[in-house]
Amino acid sequence: xxxxxxxxxxxxxxxxxxxxxxxxxxxxxxxxxxxxxxxxxxxxxxxxxxxxxxxxxxxxxxxxxxxxxxxxxxxxxxxxxxxxxxxxxxxxxxxxxxxxxxxxxxxxxxxxxxxxxxxxxxx
Numbered sequence: 001x002x003x004x005x006x007x008x009x010x011x012x013x014x015x016x017x018x019x020x021x022x023x024x025x026x027x028x029x030x031x032x033x034x035x036x037x038x039x040x041x042x043x044x045x046x047x048x049x050x051x052x053x054x055x056x057x058x059x060x061x062x063x064x065x066x067x068x069x070x071x072x073x074x075x076x077x078x079x080x081x082x083x084x085x086x087x088x089x090x091x092x093x094x095x096x097x098x099x100x101x102x103x104x105x106x107x108x109x110x111x112x113x114x115x116x117x118x119x120x121x122x123x
Contacts, residue, residue: 006045011038032098033108039091040111043084043118050076072121081122088122091115 015038018031025031048068054076055065066073072080095112099105 008042008045011042014038027101029098029101029105029108032094032101033105033111036091036095036098036108036111036115039087039094040115040118043088043091044114046084047072047080047118047121050080077122084118085122088115088118092119 015035018034018038021028021031050072051066051068054073058065071077092112092115095108095115098108099112102108
């Protein structure tokens with residue numbers, strides 16, 4: 001799934017194959033799940049990189065460092081929403097679809113929880 005080394009373009013390419021799978025077999029929950037996983041991976045990684053860049057720019061003693069458990073600072077939240085808001089919403093919708101098709105899909109429920117956490121960083 002293009003994980004190592006991390007290459008976002010390969011994740012996007014992988015997502016297109018899952019979208020094609022959906023066109024062929026719309027009642028299969030697996031491609032919906034994998035699109036949600038890909039969307040979470042991209043949004044999570046970007047969130048971490050944005051936090052790191054923000055903290056590196058604000059190293060002085062007077063600037064507050066933002067931790068992973070804290071909301072995104074307003075200064076970078078707008079960029080995160082613009083770049084990843086639609087992707088997060090897409091991932092949530094696809095994981096919900098996977099759970100609708102297979103109500104006991106525990107892995108999809110776990111990633112839905114993780115995407116809701118990414119969604120929380122947009123508000």
